[in-house]
Amino acid sequence: MIRVAARQRLGGFALDVAFEGPPDGVTVLFGPSGAGKSATLAVVAGIARAADALVVVGERVLTDTGARVFVLPERRRIGVVHQDARLFPHLSVARNLRYGWRRTTGERRIGWDEAIEVLAIGHLLDRSPRDLSGGERQRVAIGRALLSQPDLLLLDEPVSALDAGRRAEVLRFVAALKQRFGLPMLYVTHSEDEARLLGDHLVRIEDGRVVGQGSPAAMLPVRQVVGEAVGPGMVRVGEAVIAVPGVDAPSGAVVRVSW
Amino acid sequence: MLRPEEWEALRLSLLIAGQATGFGLVAAVLFAWLLARTRFPGRVLLDAVLHAPLILPPVVVGFVLLLVFGTQGPIGRWLDATWGVQLPFTSAGAALAAGVSAFPLMLRAVRLSIEAVDLRLEEAARSLGAGPWDRAFTVVLPLAAPGLVAGAVVGFAAALGEFGAVITFAANIPGETQTLPLAIYAALQVPDGEGAAARLSAISFAVALGGLLLSELLLRVQRRRIGR
Numbered sequence: 001m002i003r004v005a006a007r008q009r010l011g012g013f014a015l016d017v018a019f020e021g022p023p024d025g026v027t028v029l030f031g032p033s034g035a036g037k038s039a040t041l042a043v044v045a046g047i048a049r050a051a052d053a054l055v056v057v058g059e060r061v062l063t064d065t066g067a068r069v070f071v072l073p074e075r076r077r078i079g080v081v082h083q084d085a086r087l088f089p090h091l092s093v094a095r096n097l098r099y100g101w102r103r104t105t106g107e108r109r110i111g112w113d114e115a116i117e118v119l120a121i122g123h124l125l126d127r128s129p130r131d132l133s134g135g136e137r138q139r140v141a142i143g144r145a146l147l148s149q150p151d152l153l154l155l156d157e158p159v160s161a162l163d164a165g166r167r168a169e170v171l172r173f174v175a176a177l178k179q180r181f182g183l184p185m186l187y188v189t190h191s192e193d194e195a196r197l198l199g200d201h202l203v204r205i206e207d208g209r210v211v212g213q214g215s216p217a218a219m220l221p222v223r224q225v226v227g228e229a230v231g232p233g234m235v236r237v238g239e240a241v242i243a244v245p246g247v248d249a250p251s252g253a254v255v256r257v258s259w
Numbered sequence: 260m261l262r263p264e265e266w267e268a269l270r271l272s273l274l275i276a277g278q279a280t281g282f283g284l285v286a287a288v289l290f291a292w293l294l295a296r297t298r299f300p301g302r303v304l305l306d307a308v309l310h311a312p313l314i315l316p317p318v319v320v321g322f323v324l325l326l327v328f329g330t331q332g333p334i335g336r337w338l339d340a341t342w343g344v345q346l347p348f349t350s351a352g353a354a355l356a357a358g359v360s361a362f363p364l365m366l367r368a369v370r371l372s373i374e375a376v377d378l379r380l381e382e383a384a385r386s387l388g389a390g391p392w393d394r395a396f397t398v399v400l401p402l403a404a405p406g407l408v409a410g411a412v413v414g415f416a417a418a419l420g421e422f423g424a425v426i427t428f429a430a431n432i433p434g435e436t437q438t439l440p441l442a443i444y445a446a447l448q449v450p451d452g453e454g455a456a457a458r459l460s461a462i463s464f465a466v467a468l469g470g471l472l473l474s475e476l477l478l479r480v481q482r483r484r485i486g487r
Contacts (some may be wrong), residue, residue, distance in 0.1 A: 045386060073385045086383040097395075100387035140362045148387045 002027065002152060002184055004058055007044040008050035015039050015050070015208040023058065024182040027172030028216065030189060036208040037188040041154050044186065045080055046073035057152045057184070079145030079153045083161040085137040087129035093140050094125040100148025108149050110181060118180050119143045119173050135166035139173055146177070153185045159194070168234060168243035171197060175245070192220050193242055229253045261458065267434055268442035269462055272419055275350055279358030279418035283365050284411050288400075291370035312424075313363035320360055321427025328355065328428075330338035346428075352427035352437040360424045362415055365410040372406020373399060405481045412474035416467060439463045 005018035011244065015036045021027030029037045042048035044055050046062065049070065055063040057078070062071045079100070087096050116122050119139045129137060138158055145153060155174070159167040175198060178185065189195055195202055199216040213221060227237035229249040234241055235257060249255050261269075271386040272340060293299075294306055312320050328335040328346045346352035376399050384394045400407070422440045426435035429436035443459045 045384075047382060073382075074388050074390050076386075077388075078386060080383070080386040082379070084379070086377075088380060088383075088398060099389075103388035103393075144387065168351050191344070 002186070003054060004040065004044055004056075005052075005054040006040060006050045007052040008039070008043070008048070010039065013039075013208060015043075017203075017205060017208070017210050019203045019210055019213055020184065021184060021201050021203075024184055024223055025147045026178055026185045026187050026198045028189060028199035028202045029196045030192075030199075030202050030219070031205035037190075037205050038156055039208075040186055040205070041080075041156050041186065044152075045154060046071060046076050047076055060151065071237070077151045079102075079148055079150035081138070081141050081145050081153070081155045083157045083159075085141035087132075087137060087140060087144070089129055091129075092125070093121065093127050093129065093132070096129065096140060096259045097121075097125075097147055098143050100144055100200075104149045108225045110146055110149055110183075113145050114149065114180070115143050115157065118176050119146075132164045133166070135169050138162065138166075140169045142173065142177070146181070150183070153183055155185060155187045157188055157190075160189070160191070164241045166238050168241065171243055172233070174198060187222055196220060197243060197245070226254060226256050229255050261462070262455075264433060265442070265455065265459060265462070268437055268439050268459065269466075271350060271353075271434070271436070272438040273466070275354045275357055275425075276415050276418040278351075278354035279361055279421075280411055280415045281364075282354070283358040283414050284369070284407065287362065287365040287369045287410060287414075288373075288407070291366055291373050292395075294366075295370050302459045306391075309366055310363045312360050317360060317421065317423025318427050321356055321424040324352075324356055324359065324424065324428045328352070348430050348432060348436065350429070350435055353425050354418075356424040356428040357418035357438075358414075358423045361414040364417050366389040366416035368406050368410035368413060369403070371393050372403040372409070375406070376402045387431070405478055408474060408477045408481060412470060415470055419463070419466065419470075439466075445460065 001023045002021040006015055008015045013036070017040050019027070029040060031037055039048065043050045043053050043063070053063045055061075055066050060068050062076050063069060088099065091099070097116075114172065119142060121136070121139050121143055124132060124136055124140065129140070132140065142158070158169045158174070162170060167242065171194060177183070178198065185197055187194070196216050201213065202216045202219045203213040204211050204219060225237050227235040227242075229247055230236045230241060230251055233243055233245050233247055235244045235247055235255055244257050247255060247257070289307055290333045294302065325347060326332050328338070330336065330339060330345060330347065337348060338346065346355055380398055380402070381394050389397065419438070420440055422444070425436065425438060426441055431437055431441045437445065439459055439462060443456050443463075446455040446459060
């Protein structure tokens, strides 16, 4: 179980959110830009200190302003992935991955080989981050966070800096991650597609407040489009290619997708 | 080609400039960190004081060092009483004078490079479990390395060429504090010394050029390592 509550004034903006998420699924923080989603993540990660906040991950209380509890970000065991991968430019991919791995204490639940296999980054280990494509960079960033053995993974718009093709690719890996490791994740996005594809629980945030929460299917409007299948799980709708898991129509076939 | 006392001046110069750069760079990293990453009252004043050797006449720097580190100065007396160390008129004193004079240049280069390190990378290291010292040694300093190299090079060059502060604080003693510029000055004070002065000047030029080439090489290696 993840419990988060934060109240904070940032200039003219007031953040006042409270929500809970499932212990081993993806909680999507959904809302327009500037709604306070990233500010909420910063409170969870401990990067921002809210005047009034509660952050509980599983059994661990990380922030409780009432009880004067504040665990430093480096001791939170929370992995963070941003839209810019923030890989260390002076280290190889392997050494980036090892950065968090080496600093863990105790038992490692997520294996080195397993994580590398799920993210398909084995062939990149000797490369320098600057020689990676955008999608590869994000996968390495996710791997680096994962290998630090986090109790919770925060993903702050991890694919919004990528083009449509790369986006589908990285989303596939995030979905695989969810299947394989059963790790709770907080996923920030303003994309309905991503929210539907990955979310188990959706928290809608607008103007710094939670305006509703529930299952993604219940929280997002039903839509239907007609498109053209372009590959397994990929449908072209107009100019855009979207990921639709389960589509296996031959390329070129006209498909109707409703959700 | 060179006379023994000229070799001695070269050896002393490299030793003194090396010590001045080594200790100066460590101090520069500490103070640059303080100035770049922390906020405290008196920060602007500290910044000004640290830069003073850059704008003061070198003779004044040497004189202030005499007041502070001289046998009657507060720190000088303590050093003498506690450790039996005397700085004026010694090569260690010459290194101190050269290092203090060169310090602002090193501080500037190091500070700029520390400020240029992306704070978001440090944040990433933090979320991966790295504490403050860990982050400093594994993220910030490696990424600031080109600035540290640049600081060391300008610092070494400035220390090598320092005249006023060194001669004021450590005097012009052959074999002890007589560095290349001091030896050139001394050569010019005697009749027919132009030949010696020219040779010493040529050595100074060669050392400076060598240092510059070495630093360029180092910088290239560093840049490739951090991917710029």
